[in-house]
Amino acid sequence: MDNNKAGYDVLVAGGGNAALCAAITAARAGASVLVVERAPASYRGGNTRHTRNMRVAHGAGNEILTGPYPVDEFWEDLLRVTNGNTDRELARMTLEKSAELWDFLYDQGVRYQPSLGGTLSLGRTNAFFLGGGKTLLNALYRTAERLGAVVRYDTTVVDLTMENGRFESATVEHGGTRETIHAKAFVAASGGFEANIEWLTEAWGPAAANFLIRGTPYNRGELLRLLLDKGVAQVGDATQGHAVAIDGRAPKFDGGIVTRLDCVPFGVVLNANGQRFYDEGEDFWPKRYAIWGRLVAAQPEQVGHVFIDSKSIKLFMPSVFAPEQADTIEELAQKVGLDPAAVRASIDEFNAACQVGHFDHTAYDECHTEGIDPPKSHWARPIDTPPYYAYTLRCGITFTYLGVKVDRTARMQMADGAPADNLYAAGEIMAGNVLGQGYLAGIGMTIGSVFGRLAGEGAATHV
Amino acid sequence: MSEVNTSDFNLADLARMNQDEAARQMSICNACRYCEGLCAVFPAMELRRAFAGEDVDYLSNLCHNCGACYDACQYAPPHEFGVNVPQAMADLRENSYQRYVWPAAFAGLFQRNAFWIGLTAVVFVAAFITGVIGWHAAGAMFATYTGDGAFYRLIPHGVLVAIFGALLGYAVLAMALSVRRFWRASHSGEALEPGSIGQAIHDTATLRYLHGGGPGCTGVSGRPSDHRRWCHHATAYGFLLCLASTSLATVCHYLGYEAPYAIWHPVVILGVAGGLGLIAGPIGLLTGRPASARSRNRSADIGLVFIVMLLATSASGLAVLVLRATPAMGLALTIHLGIVAALFISLPYGKFVHGLHRVAALVRHAHEQRAAARH
Ligand SMILES: Cc1cc2nc3c(=O)[nH]c(=O)nc-3n(C[C@H](O)[C@H](O)[C@H](O)COP(=O)(O)OP(=O)(O)OC[C@H]3O[C@@H](n4cnc5c(N)ncnc54)[C@H](O)[C@@H]3O)c2cc1C
Numbered sequence: 001m002d003n004n005k006a007g008y009d010v011l012v013a014g015g016g017n018a019a020l021c022a023a024i025t026a027a028r029a030g031a032s033v034l035v036v037e038r039a040p041a042s043y044r045g046g047n048t049r050h051t052r053n054m055r056v057a058h059g060a061g062n063e064i065l066t067g068p069y070p071v072d073e074f075w076e077d078l079l080r081v082t083n084g085n086t087d088r089e090l091a092r093m094t095l096e097k098s099a100e101l102w103d104f105l106y107d108q109g110v111r112y113q114p115s116l117g118g119t120l121s122l123g124r125t126n127a128f129f130l131g132g133g134k135t136l137l138n139a140l141y142r143t144a145e146r147l148g149a150v151v152r153y154d155t156t157v158v159d160l161t162m163e164n165g166r167f168e169s170a171t172v173e174h175g176g177t178r179e180t181i182h183a184k185a186f187v188a189a190s191g192g193f194e195a196n197i198e199w200l201t202e203a204w205g206p207a208a209a210n211f212l213i214r215g216t217p218y219n220r221g222e223l224l225r226l227l228l229d230k231g232v233a234q235v236g237d238a239t240q241g242h243a244v245a246i247d248g249r250a251p252k253f254d255g256g257i258v259t260r261l262d263c264v265p266f267g268v269v270l271n272a273n274g275q276r277f278y279d280e281g282e283d284f285w286p287k288r289y290a291i292w293g294r295l296v297a298a299q300p301e302q303v304g305h306v307f308i309d310s311k312s313i314k315l316f317m318p319s320v321f322a323p324e325q326a327d328t329i330e331e332l333a334q335k336v337g338l339d340p341a342a343v344r345a346s347i348d349e350f351n352a353a354c355q356v357g358h359f360d361h362t363a364y365d366e367c368h369t370e371g372i373d374p375p376k377s378h379w380a381r382p383i384d385t386p387p388y389y390a391y392t393l394r395c396g397i398t399f400t401y402l403g404v405k406v407d408r409t410a411r412m413q414m415a416d417g418a419p420a421d422n423l424y425a426a427g428e429i430m431a432g433n434v435l436g437q438g439y440l441a442g443i444g445m446t447i448g449s450v451f452g453r454l455a456g457e458g459a460a461t462h463v
Numbered sequence: 464m465s466e467v468n469t470s471d472f473n474l475a476d477l478a479r480m481n482q483d484e485a486a487r488q489m490s491i492c493n494a495c496r497y498c499e500g501l502c503a504v505f506p507a508m509e510l511r512r513a514f515a516g517e518d519v520d521y522l523s524n525l526c527h528n529c530g531a532c533y534d535a536c537q538y539a540p541p542h543e544f545g546v547n548v549p550q551a552m553a554d555l556r557e558n559s560y561q562r563y564v565w566p567a568a569f570a571g572l573f574q575r576n577a578f579w580i581g582l583t584a585v586v587f588v589a590a591f592i593t594g595v596i597g598w599h600a601a602g603a604m605f606a607t608y609t610g611d612g613a614f615y616r617l618i619p620h621g622v623l624v625a626i627f628g629a630l631l632g633y634a635v636l637a638m639a640l641s642v643r644r645f646w647r648a649s650h651s652g653e654a655l656e657p658g659s660i661g662q663a664i665h666d667t668a669t670l671r672y673l674h675g676g677g678p679g680c681t682g683v684s685g686r687p688s689d690h691r692r693w694c695h696h697a698t699a700y701g702f703l704l705c706l707a708s709t710s711l712a713t714v715c716h717y718l719g720y721e722a723p724y725a726i727w728h729p730v731v732i733l734g735v736a737g738g739l740g741l742i743a744g745p746i747g748l749l750t751g752r753p754a755s756a757r758s759r760n761r762s763a764d765i766g767l768v769f770i771v772m773l774l775a776t777s778a779s780g781l782a783v784l785v786l787r788a789t790p791a792m793g794l795a796l797t798i799h800l801g802i803v804a805a806l807f808i809s810l811p812y813g814k815f816v817h818g819l820h821r822v823a824a825l826v827r828h829a830h831e832q833r834a835a836a837r838h
């Protein structure tokens with residue numbers, strides 16, 4: 001690789017949406033770009049492989065988006081889910097710039113489709129990628145390579161040489177050999193540390209051993225740690241992130257979207273002691289699934305068990321794993337390893353508290369409980385029609401928020417308050433600037449593309 | 464699947480294996496749905512929760528093996544979920560042709576397709592040569608014939624019509640019976656609306672679903688392209704033009720205009736246009752096979768056999784046209800007729816049936832989607 005002696009103009013660490021948006025933008029600005037992706041080609045693209053949509057502000061609907069989604073509404077949504085815990089300036093800019101992403105990605109070869117079956121609630125706000133995130137990635141890789149960017153797979157950034165907030169070179173490892181790569185600017189787009197169980201354990205304690213990692217096993221956060229160790233300012237804390245309740249039988253890593261379970265609002269959720277612990281009908285599932293990861297994580301053994309009956313089995317998207325099934329509650333309890341008597345008591349108590357009303361799973365209906373704690377506010381119907389079904393829930397980590405602090409140009413900030421010189425960050429590794437807590441479906445990709453473009457633009461100015 | 468030696472299993476076992484695998488993958492897809500916009504398979508899948516044997520047979524016949532969903536799949540091998548929908552559907556689809564074939568005893572013809580169809584072609588060519596020599600004399604093969612009715616001085620028109628009429632008649636009957644078995648296995652028997660049939664004809668004629676959901680399929684080169692779509696159009700419409708040419712020639716004959724026809728005659732124009740399509744299309748399909756299909760077992764690759772037969776038909780037909788005023792015409796004509804005869808008789812026992820099963824599946828798809836839209 002004689003190119004290495006001279007170095008590249010821009011070195012991009014990572015191979016997902018944020019990395020590729022940066023690489024494409026820098027290459028279009030005339031920079032020579034090297035992308036180093038830790039994963040092999042077949043697994044390239046990190047968590048982006050698993051995505052399906054991106055939230056974008058827009059003034060009017062189009063042939064695919066069903067209506068307008070003004071920046072102000074997006075802003076309200078973001079403030080609500082984060083509880084205001086966001087860098088307002090950066091967040092506002094992200095949402096404003098999200099309006100350019102539809103066309104930007106289209107120009108890179110990405111195509112869209114109407115919201116997928118079972119996700120109607122996102123049809124107005126989110127642009128769904130035709131063929132999902134991997135098809136988006138295939139288009140971005142094609143475009144980046146056509147523009148002359150070089151991609152190296154199975155290549156991990158393992159060390160950095162930095163001088164006073166200035167990037168000099170990176171050490172990369174490929175197949176057991178190390179090599180130093182010089183570049184005039186560096187973009188860190190290597191994801192969060194969600195696949196790093198040791199780091200998760202530092203934050204969550206031993207409970208982290210029972211977490212499932214929904215996406216790529218390659219986002220281990222070593223580059224994030226290197227940057228923090230070398231004096232880049234940190235944003236967010238290690239327990240914040242996106243975690244959802246998923247099917248407990250999912251593989252430890254990379255189970256992706258098919259392990260999701262949408263049945264919680266239709267049943268009751270019992271912990272390992274056979275007790276309910278949270279209002280299952282507080283809100284529509286798309287607005288609640290992200291808190292259930294934490295709720296389950298806080299329970300004994302970090303599990304929950306959803307019990308539903310045959311009235312509800314067809315009301316939600318099928319899961320990839322078949323539920324446990326039995327003709328009595330006691331038998332079902334036994335099948336999922338719970339004390340039958342405790343489960344029976346919880347279900348009886350719940351059934352007795354259900355108020356008769358008109359059930360409508362498409363609206364905040366009047367079916368609620370009275371006199372029990374926690375209550376179930378909507379969609380509460382007695383669980384009394386066999387066969388009964390149970391799914392086991394575990395906490396599935398999507399991605400973590402602790403990251404590096406950046407400014408409006410995606411440039412990293414040093415812990416001493418000064419801006420870094422030629423270091424940029426995009427995607428999960430800096431998502432905590434916008435997401436102090438909470439989550440809004442599709443904003444992970446928005447943050448990656450907005451800051452990816454900014455990082456590419458900024459990096460190209462050092463040429 | 465490709466490492467499994469399929470001859471170790473009987474048809475029913477293999478069917479169950481293929482159906483189970485397709486059903487396993489469909490339940491993953493149904494929980495994912497990212498490929499919903501790519502073709503008809505996914506919307507059809509979403510109308511179901513469980514996937515019985517006939518359901519997956521039907522779904523497999525909606526798949527064009529374009530490869531787009533394989534490139535799109537985050538669960539493609541080496542992922543432990545091992546999703547390769549085009550492969551699973553192709554295995555099942557080919558197996559389903561065998562299970563619905565008429566007569567059932569001929570199912571084995573799909574197994575060693577190249578051998579059986581090659582053998583049939585050799586036998587027919589030999590029969591035509593022997594017939595001509597036996598009828599006339601050895602020298603007749605290499606004489607030069609010109610003027611009206613030149614071909615028919617070698618083989619009388621009535622004989623040709625009788626032979627090819629019988630072969631085609633049999634093929635049509637056999638295909639009608641097998642597609643009926645397929646249809647009955649998968650359709651509930653509800654009445655069809657004309658609109659569903661119209662929709663299916665439109666979708667078939669335009670290859671609506673061989674399009675990667677709009678941008679073109681990526682399976683071949685990794686970049687979106689309509690290569691396979693155009694090659695398939697050239698092949699299918701080339702085939703129809705050739706059929707039209709032959710039918711018109713028959714009509715002309717009975718009206719008293721005898722072959723060979725002048726270059727500007729509609730019979731020749733249709734035949735040449737069709738023949739060129741039948742050369743360009745199959746060559747394009749041969750060179751542009753999607754990545755997901757390339758690992759498959761070649762000797763049982765009925766698609767390959769059919770493409771080769773089409774190429775042989777068109778190439779030998781054009782050879783007749785070029786050589787028709789030379790002493791080589793006799794040999795060229797007998798070879799061409801032998802190949803066409805083998806093509807006709809093998810239509811129900813090879814890749815050709817995919818078209819009929821596809822149309823039947825698309826009719827059902829249109830019917831289902833309209834019913835679902837009403838709810
Ligand atoms: C199942 C699932 C579904 C999701 N669905 C959506 C959705 O629909 N919409 C949405 O907006 N968000 C979704 N997300 C979140 C979304 O995936 C992320 O927010 C987004 O993809 C992040 O992009 P990124 O480029 O920052 O990270 P990634 O796409 O994860 O890319 C990080 C890359 O860095 C590489 N890497 C890691 N360490 C190193 C290193 N040291 N050296 C070199 N390379 C390294 C990795 O291999 C990887 O390629 C989903 C996440 C999951 C898990």
Ligand code: SF4
Binds near residue numbers: 491548
């Ligand atoms: S082929 Fe893969 S990406 Fe497409 S729907 Fe099926 S599981 Fe999802």
Ligand code: SF4
Binds near residue numbers: 498501502503527549
């Ligand atoms: S290979 Fe093409 S036609 Fe077949 S299921 Fe996949 S996308 Fe549809």
